Amino acid sequence: MNLEETRKQAASVITSADLLKHWQGHRSLTRRVIEAFPEKELFEFTVAGMRPFAAMAQELLAITAPGIRQVAGHGTEELNEQLDQAGSKASILTLWDEATAEIDRYWAQIPDERFHERIVAFGQYEGTVWSTILYFIDNEIHHRGQGYVYLRSLGMEPPYFWER
């Protein structure tokens, strides 16, 4: 039995269903962070010359649906952060909800054994399927944490981190 087979036979510490719920829980919180921004500040406010939170949300959107399609084995797509139809808070939230449905839809197509296969997401990010998904989640938490600083800088209270 080679290493890969040993890994596949190891008992589960996080199941596919756990990981999906974990991701969607984080996405639900990020949605509320997007919602918390006033319209103008979502697109214009920055700290230290960093991107406005709308640009970070667009990065997350650029990753999510194309990312889950690749994870599910539907070929490679290029990363495109220039999204049409993301010019208002309402439209970003609509795209967010569409991506939520896409995740649920494609997740159902991922067999458990697929999580340990290697992929090159967006033609450039090498990893296993599980590590790629965790990277998507981690990247979202990272930028959302930055969004919390923006909200605080605007004198606003961000949603509780532990509410998913």
Next chain:
Amino acid sequence: MNLEETRKQAASVITSADLLKHWQGHRSLTRRVIEAFPEKELFEFTVAGMRPFAAMAQELLAITAPGIRQVAGHGTEELNEQLDQAGSKASILTLWDEATAEIDRYWAQIPDERFHERIVAFGQYEGTVWSTILYFIDNEIHHRGQGYVYLRSLGMEPPYFWER
């Protein structure tokens, strides 16, 4: 077969070894973020009245070693963020490295089936062992993302997010 048994028998999508490596990789990046701060700014610089990054690092330290001991089944501990011996960058980094060794030591004591058991970390945070560990990691990513804004506000380049 009840739900719990079904979960345990599901194929692994993230193994115990995967999760340990994932956590330690994140901790290695956070260590470099702590190191990147100048001594004075680590303890004094803030954005929007938030805590200095040293206080966030102390929170992470307060969670890490006591958290892994609880996860490994060694009883409940209270959360204590008032750490002695965390008054300089060098001492925080020393505590960080000690926590790294603690994680490795106690992780080896966690059987795979333990990850789906329910615990009440620090006597107040309910969850499964796997979700508790992910919460520790997510909380670290969240605050580290805030540390990135602090470093940018100080005119400094943070370490690359993808370097672990």
